[in-house]
Amino acid sequence: MQRILAQLSYDGAGFHGYQRQVTSRTVQEEFEKGLAKLHKAEHWPSLSSGRTDTGVHGVRHPVQFDTPLSIPKERWPMALSTCIPRDMQVLDVSFVDSDFHARHDAIGKEYCYRLYTSAARDVFRRNYAMHLRDQLDWQAMQTAARYFEGTHDFSSVSSPKTYVENKVRTIYRIEITTDGCDWEFRFVGSGFLYQMVRVLVGTLLKVGRGEWRAEYIPELLAKKDRTEAGITVPGNGLYLMNVFYHEDDLNRCLRGLKNT
Amino acid sequence: MQRILAQLSYDGAGFHGYQRQVTSRTVQEEFEKGLAKLHKAEHWPSLSSGRTDTGVHGVRHPVQFDTPLSIPKERWPMALSTCIPRDMQVLDVSFVDSDFHARHDAIGKEYCYRLYTSAARDVFRRNYAMHLRDQLDWQAMQTAARYFEGTHDFSSVSSPKTYVENKVRTIYRIEITTDGCDWEFRFVGSGFLYQMVRVLVGTLLKVGRGEWRAEYIPELLAKKDRTEAGITVPGNGLYLMNVFYHEDDLNRCLRGLKNT
Numbered sequence: 001m002q003r004i005l006a007q008l009s010y011d012g013a014g015f016h017g018y019q020r021q022v023t024s025r026t027v028q029e030e031f032e033k034g035l036a037k038l039h040k041a042e043h044w045p046s047l048s049s050g051r052t053d054t055g056v057h058g059v060r061h062p063v064q065f066d067t068p069l070s071i072p073k074e075r076w077p078m079a080l081s082t083c084i085p086r087d088m089q090v091l092d093v094s095f096v097d098s099d100f101h102a103r104h105d106a107i108g109k110e111y112c113y114r115l116y117t118s119a120a121r122d123v124f125r126r127n128y129a130m131h132l133r134d135q136l137d138w139q140a141m142q143t144a145a146r147y148f149e150g151t152h153d154f155s156s157v158s159s160p161k162t163y164v165e166n167k168v169r170t171i172y173r174i175e176i177t178t179d180g181c182d183w184e185f186r187f188v189g190s191g192f193l194y195q196m197v198r199v200l201v202g203t204l205l206k207v208g209r210g211e212w213r214a215e216y217i218p219e220l221l222a223k224k225d226r227t228e229a230g231i232t233v234p235g236n237g238l239y240l241m242n243v244f245y246h247e248d249d250l251n252r253c254l255r256g257l258k259n260t
Numbered sequence: 261m262q263r264i265l266a267q268l269s270y271d272g273a274g275f276h277g278y279q280r281q282v283t284s285r286t287v288q289e290e291f292e293k294g295l296a297k298l299h300k301a302e303h304w305p306s307l308s309s310g311r312t313d314t315g316v317h318g319v320r321h322p323v324q325f326d327t328p329l330s331i332p333k334e335r336w337p338m339a340l341s342t343c344i345p346r347d348m349q350v351l352d353v354s355f356v357d358s359d360f361h362a363r364h365d366a367i368g369k370e371y372c373y374r375l376y377t378s379a380a381r382d383v384f385r386r387n388y389a390m391h392l393r394d395q396l397d398w399q400a401m402q403t404a405a406r407y408f409e410g411t412h413d414f415s416s417v418s419s420p421k422t423y424v425e426n427k428v429r430t431i432y433r434i435e436i437t438t439d440g441c442d443w444e445f446r447f448v449g450s451g452f453l454y455q456m457v458r459v460l461v462g463t464l465l466k467v468g469r470g471e472w473r474a475e476y477i478p479e480l481l482a483k484k485d486r487t488e489a490g491i492t493v494p495g496n497g498l499y500l501m502n503v504f505y506h507e508d509d510l511n512r513c514l515r516g517l518k519n520t
Contacts, residue, residue: 009382009383009384010383011383011384011386057384077380086383086386087383087386088383089380089381089383091380120337120349120351121349122269123269123270123271123346123347123348123349124269124271124317124388126271126346126347128384
């Protein structure tokens with residue numbers, strides 16, 4: 001058997017998140033149906049680097065599986081893509097060791113949150129970005145973002161609905177870019193708690209609108225109380241960009257972000 | 261009764277085109293259901309500037325209707341948008357004379373066709389642009405486009421499945437822009453025949469790939485034979501951008517296009 005790590009891309013609009021459910025369409029279900037089809041089996045298991053929520057998009061979401069098929073590496077994306085629906089795609093695969101673990105071996109992740117500010121909402125972006133009417137203060141949000149960077153207990157900015165007990169994570173970098181209308185928030189960290197990116201954005205927006213000062217952030221983190229942070233912004237603006245397994249790849253990503 | 265012209269925006273991915281059908285979801289059906297809801301009626305008729313095919317998008321698609329409601333002009337978009345599905349939106353409305361006719365009074369239209377060239381298709385654009393692996397020659401296509409501009413019988417580059425007998429139309433301008441990967445073809449004309457924009461793009465692609473010379477176009481038009489032109493490219497890359505009722509608006513659009 002060969003263990004394979006596939007980079008999956010999917011439009012989250014048509015899925016109730018990554019993880020398999022009984023009644024709703026999920027990425028895992030559709031991907032494993034594709035694997036079963038390719039292997040002419042009833043079912044074929046896979047293991048993901050993590051989950052995504054309803055509406056959240058995957059740009060490069062790694063998923064591993066074992067296979068007895070001897071398909072050349074460059075043929076795998078096409079072989080898999082023909083077995084899965086049109087709103088999913090396999091970008092590329094790598095052959096990994098048999099003890100590789102897509103979740104445990106991850107050393108970092110990159111997320112992107114997209115939103116746009118305009119008087120009217122844009123029907124073409126309803127599934128791909130959050131819509132805001134407010135003007136946002138880039139400088140204030142960037143200052144607030146600096147306080148989130150580093151190693152902290154992120155209890156205040158993640159959902160309490162989780163079995164994870166250790167809420168300490170490291171955010172390497174938060175980068176906010178805009179042309180005045182389209183906004184992109186990039187987060188690179190060691191790992192992220194449940195709904196953490198969406199609460200981080202909701203909290204940065206409070207600062208961006210001038211409701212909270214950037215200097216409130218250290219105080220907020222110290223409270224370890226989710227009810228003191230901003231809202232959980234909608235899942236449709238969130239993109240899982242990358243999961244890193246090698247320091248080199250993580251560092252290349254960090255070097256690629258603008259020095260703001 | 262007040263006659264109102266509403267500018268409708270819709271994501272064509274979820275519709276079997278504009279015109280009402282018995283079994284499939286259409287823009288007209290959903291819009292008229294919204295009008296009926298707003299007017300607390302069983303049914304409320306509307307009249308469109310024209311039709312669009314399955315998958316084709318509307319950026320500003322004018323639709324007229326008569327109403328006894330006295331809603332201020334600036335309130336209409338919100339009043340209508342709350343009665344229609346999320347993949348449609350009313351951008352703005354104008355109050356027009358009772359003898360205004362959204363189809364007969366149109367003096368010009370603007371369409372845009374979007375495609376992208378890359379080795380792998382992009383799952384996020386599957387409903388919004390055509391995917392091509394080929395490299396395209398911008399200069400050759402622009403030269404070919406010049407031959408289509410002007411007043412011609414466009415029988416060769418439109419579907420024969422139509423009751424329209426006069427195939428003479430005027431194309432004011434075709435503009436092709438690209439960053440080397442994303443391509444936009446803009447067409448501004450007096451009017452367009454059934455599937456004409458999609459056959460025009462299919463034919464320009466033949467030239468862009470180097471299969472046909474640009475100088476073939478006059479010959480093609482003279483043949484008046486659809487089978488001699490390029491393919492009908494998929495509807496998902498096509499956007500109805502504007503329908504013009506005033507010379508001023510049409511000229512403003514033409515001035516806005518780059519002089520290529």
